Amino acid sequence: DVKVTQSSRYLVKRTGEKVFLECVQDMDHENMFWYRQDPGLGLRLIYFSYDVKMKEKGDIPEGYSVSREKKERFSLILESASTNQTSMYLCASSLPRYTEAFFGQGTRLTVV
């Protein structure tokens, strides 16, 4: 069974902290994605990666960075967490071109 695993279901962090969200997939997928989901705004793409060490900005990259040192792992980094980054974060992976994305279970992050 294919799997995308996010390291935490729930996180509470303080304003100004550096936060790491980890995502691992076991499907040997080239493409990996980070989205955030907020009520009324749907899914918004933060960053994606199409290969190891390759990354591209999505629609809302400000305040975030990513790391992909190994094919199976894609990390989202909040350099200095702020309250407006409180959200549900979803990681996904896919093969290149026209195939479906597989999602992790999500991480609900609260920044206080």
Added chain:
Amino acid sequence: GNSVTQMEGPVTLSEEAFLTINCTYTATGYPSLFWYVQYPGEGLQLLLKATKADDKGSNKGFEATYRKETTSFHLEKGSVQVSDSAVYFCALSEGAGNFNKFYFGSGTKLNVKP
């Protein structure tokens, strides 16, 4: 550019009612189309997909047909159950070089009452 538009919710139905959730898309090429379902507090799960015109995707009693002429991919189910209560997302993917780009609709919340 590419986009997906789906009907706003919430949609409230009684158990065993017929469900339709409308989805239309705009795409520059020949996308694949998907329906995803999200249960409370969970990630998105693929419900069904169609990769070319006139394909019908189906799963768990849900169906959707890829209609190129009307650029639509409406989700239907003949008899909904309380357990179908969730948020449903229509999406498309289009290859761009080395990667997929996904475009999601805003989601439609379905409430099924006993």
